[in-house]
Amino acid sequence: MEKQLDIALKSQNQLGWFAVQTFPRHEKRVRERLEHGGIHCFLPIYAKVNRWKNGCTARVEFPLFPSYMFVEVGMREFGRIFLDPGVTRVIGTGREPVAIPENEIQALQKATLLGNLLPHDYLTVGQRVRIKGGPLANLMGILVRMNSNFRVVLALDLIRQGASVEVDFDEVEPVPTSAA
Numbered sequence: 001m002e003k004q005l006d007i008a009l010k011s012q013n014q015l016g017w018f019a020v021q022t023f024p025r026h027e028k029r030v031r032e033r034l035e036h037g038g039i040h041c042f043l044p045i046y047a048k049v050n051r052w053k054n055g056c057t058a059r060v061e062f063p064l065f066p067s068y069m070f071v072e073v074g075m076r077e078f079g080r081i082f083l084d085p086g087v088t089r090v091i092g093t094g095r096e097p098v099a100i101p102e103n104e105i106q107a108l109q110k111a112t113l114l115g116n117l118l119p120h121d122y123l124t125v126g127q128r129v130r131i132k133g134g135p136l137a138n139l140m141g142i143l144v145r146m147n148s149n150f151r152v153v154l155a156l157d158l159i160r161q162g163a164s165v166e167v168d169f170d171e172v173e174p175v176p177t178s179a180a
Helices: 002-013 027-036 075-081 102-114
Strands: 016-022 040-042 045-051 057-063 068-073 087-090 128-131 140-146 151-158 161-168 172-174
Touching: 016 027, 027 040, 027 068, 040 102, 068 075, 075 087
Parallel strands: none
Antiparallel strands: 016 068, 016 087, 040 068, 045 057, 128 140, 128 172, 140 151, 151 161
16 A cells, blocks of 8 residues: 555656647746746747838747746645646546656757757648648648658649648648638
């Protein structure tokens, strides 16, 4: 009986990475406050040059996953996360938080350090998409395949006939369900 209790206590003290949802545009402030409270956080960011209407340009840092960040905590420390007014929830199934595998967080951290990460729309096979650029710009179709080399094959609705074409992955965006 003592052995089972000891195992349960160890599992509660074991640290894990969890995704935390924040209010929009509060990620950096939430990270600062949680880290000030002793909670280890990871907020992947990327930089881009923004140009405003008045012609000014500046390098601005944005969260890679808007409204999300990662915290490394044990089960006993979850209450401390919710003390921050910018935190809305911990991602999980139902009421149970789900830990993110350590190797995924490490890969994100390495790619962030190298500066290789840029945000991209989450696409799934069968989703309606629009081609953003090139000679086929603004044509819509259905995503039918995603190759390992980050190329996408679309079935386009051309004269009520099927046609497929490969386009670069970054040339495709999801079509909102209202526009479909």
